[in-house]
Amino acid sequence: ESSLIDVLWRRASSQGEEEAYVFLADGEEVGERLTYGELGSRVRGVAEALSALSGAGERALLLYPPGLEFAVGFLACLASGVVAVPAYPPASRRHLPRLASMVEDARPALVLSSSSLGSKLHRSLSALPSLGGARWLLTDEIGGSPGWSGRRPSRSDLAFLQYTSGSTSSPKGVMVSHGNLLANEALIQRAFGLDGSAVVVGWLPLYHDMGLIGNLLQPLYLGGRCVLMSPVSFLQRPVRWLRAISRFGGTVSGGPNFAYELCVRKVGEEDRSGLDLSSWRLAFSGAEPVRAATLDRFASAFSGCGFRYRSFYPCYGLAESTLMVSGGDAESPPVVVEVEASALARDEVREAAGSGRALVGCGRAGSGLEVAIVDASTGVRLGEDRVGEIWVSGSSVAQGYWRRASATARDFGARPAGEGDSVRYLRTGDLGFVRGGELFVTGRLKDLIIIRGRNHYPQDLEASAEASHPSLRPGCGAAVSVEVAGEE
Structure with missing residues (x-):
């Protein structure tokens, strides 16, 4: 076909x-x-x-x-x-x-x-x-x-x-x-x-x-x-989504992280009592950072309705690769690691001894695709536990941008430095690292806020602000950099 x-x-x-x-x-x-x-x-x-x-x-x-x-x-x-x-x-x-x-x-x-x-x-x-x-x-x-x-x-x-x-x-x-x-x-x-x-x-x-x-x-x-x-x-009414899964025996459904968070906040005990989510085998989460705390809260809130934590399926993708790039094992729970935020600010990955930044893995590259982590400045391929730009090659990578030859050459024609006439890669503009074959996405290259040489991920600043006071609505704030006296 x-x-x-x-x-x-x-x-x-x-x-x-x-x-x-x-x-x-x-x-x-x-x-x-x-x-x-x-x-x-x-x-x-x-x-x-x-x-x-x-x-x-x-x-x-x-x-x-x-x-x-x-x-x-x-x-x-x-x-x-x-x-x-x-x-x-x-x-x-x-x-x-x-x-x-x-x-x-x-x-x-x-x-x-x-x-x-x-x-x-x-x-x-x-x-x-x-x-x-x-x-x-x-x-x-x-x-x-x-x-x-x-x-x-x-x-x-x-x-x-x-x-x-x-x-x-x-x-x-x-x-x-x-x-x-x-x-x-x-x-x-x-x-x-x-x-x-x-x-x-x-x-x-x-x-x-x-x-x-x-x-x-x-x-x-x-x-x-x-x-x-x-x-x-x-x-x-977020409960409508869950009711449809319950009524029709949905086996696959999902959305961005905010959708699960919204259900936790808006679906009360009375609405939960009539739900049967036991058919929901795969609950994908993607399109924005997947928060471990959200997965925990949702699973806790709806476990009484038959939802299982291991049904969560964090994944990563983008339009330039048609949709999906990577995902985990559909029969296993999500992979979560706690890393030192200070090390991550230096593009290094170190497991936190105590509490650190919880990162949710987005699995391995799907069939027909290869993921590489590359230094965005030098183009050099990086090893495990090093933060760099995520590059993708393979059969799902699109043909380029319509009527934009220069942008297509820049983003769809990348080659790692020193690898000669190697396969061409898509530069995603996303940052991440690989550990044990698992891809962890840390943020967007263009969104990164650099203060005095340290990298700050806006989603972390937003999450901290959201947690600082109950009057602040989740998902309704944005962290951006401004220049003061010529300094970011």
């Missing part, structure tokens, strides 16, 4: 009557369902319409409300050869600058949306110059087309552009090929130890790599079942 579309056609043929996706409209009641057969037919219908409107390689901006129509539109792009550009539909004018930057970069020929949102967006986005000539397609108004076959994408074809957060610069479009996508889905399956019996429950946004590849597409790759809700449904 050369693409995820080959997998979809196979699922539609062999598992046509089986339920593929469920969407909980308010986070609780079922609003939409799709079997594999219905999904295949809908995707063929929209792909046929896309093929009639544009050629392979053209870009399509995806602006959908939470729901299953996003899945139809995204997969239809893959089937037709149109390059999907998932994006957040702007809820207010403050979100327009980021979208405008993406649109200017991608230059989409098409905009895909739903009838419930499309006309409103068409009016509000008409002022964006780069969307002036784009055709709008409301995919929920297009019927199925069971007989359409179309083109067959190759592994080297560009599948979609995953735009980075743009927190420190304008967002860049990561070019993910069909081969990259298949390689990373296979990596996730092997790392998580999954098969077609998996029930994935998710609330993460589908325009984000973890929600898209981990929640939406992994169940399709497996032939499993997926239960989704909107991020807002979760944030309004």
